[in-house]
Amino acid sequence: MSTWSMKQALFCLVGSTCLTLSVSMGGYWLWSKHQDKRLNSDEYKILSIVQTGPEKEALKSVYLAEILGLSADNPTPLYAFDMKKALAKLQASPLIANAKIKRVAPSTLYIDYEVRKPVAWAADFQNMAIDREGFLFPVTPFFSPKHLPEVYLGLPDFSGWQVKGAKFDLALEILQFLEAAPWKEGLRIKRIDVSNAFAGSLGQREVVLFTEEEMCFRKSEREIICTFPKILRIAPKDYPQQLGNFFALRRTMMEDYRKQLSAINEGGRFAPRIIDLRLPQLAFVEKG
Incomplete structure (x- = not known):
């Protein structure tokens, strides 16, 4: 070259x-x-939150902004916002079961999430509901009051947002059994008490169900409503059979209630009946 x-x-x-x-x-x-x-640039600062999920605005956007540390007075730059930390904060909320988050330019955070679904009130604590996975979460002021049964586990103290153990598993089993029972029509489950379900003494082991049912009838052109509370004592292991026995007994008790109604002129709440179903083939009924 x-x-x-x-x-x-x-x-x-x-x-x-x-x-x-x-x-x-x-x-x-x-x-x-x-x-x-x-x-x-002011053009790329977080000014709004768009939320989606199975329920429309299940939580207020103000609450979502609060747990994410966002302020309307001092907007956070959209692209300086740590998305991994934000997702972790959302998932750490006791109210949220799962969540996704992404940026939408120029000034929006998009959050898709699902709130926890309560199956019962957690009677061990104030203002706490519990879902099927055992997660506890506050109800007021985030959700409207729920007409749900109470579950009492006999827990000593609050030790975390998730409850695990044989007592909760048993309470959930009984609740699901009652929800599916075809013969519970008209019966309200007020409380499931499993605090003594695994007591050291066999004689003390029991599950206590607090129930109510209403009967409505007309007398002298007036509607009269009566409430009949019952307290059921059942054995933890044999509860399906024992509850079946109770529903068979319930038909007889309803006839007895109807006879009582013919003699009253005012509605109200009757004295509770305590029904001990723990012994096979026997049911001890005691008026409170």
Whole structure:
């Protein structure tokens, strides 16, 4: 190769290198300028939250903003906002079962989430409901009051947002059994008490169900409503059979109630009947 050809080749190499470097530096400058604009411009600050999920606005956007540390007075830059930490904060809320979060330029956070579904009130604590996975969460002021049975486990103290153990498993089993029972029509389950279900003494082991049912009738052109509470004592292991016995006995008790209704002129709440179903083939009925 001649000296002139080598000079041409070297010139082309240096020229292409300089051109590439110039384009790269120009591109980096434009990218840096764009990033700086996204981080510091008022155009790219979080001004709104859009939320979706199975329920429409299950939680107020103000609550979501609060747990994410967002402020309307001092908006956070959208692209400086740590999305991993934000997701962790949402998932740490006792009210939220699962969540997803993403940015929507120029100024919006999109949050898709599902709140926990209560199956009962947790009677061991104030203002606490519990879901099927044993997670506890406060109800007021986040949700409207729920007409749910209470579950009493006999827990000593609050020790975390999730309850685990044989007592909760048994309470959930009984609750599901009662929900599916075809003969429970008109019967309200007020409380399931499993605090003594696994007591050290066999004689003390029991599950106590607090129930109510109403009867409505007309007398002298007036509607009279009577409430009949019952307290059922059942054995933890044999509760399906014992509850079946109770529902058979219930038909007879309802006839007895109807006879009592013919002699009353005012509605109200009757004295509770305590029914001990723990012994096979026997049911001891005691008026409270």
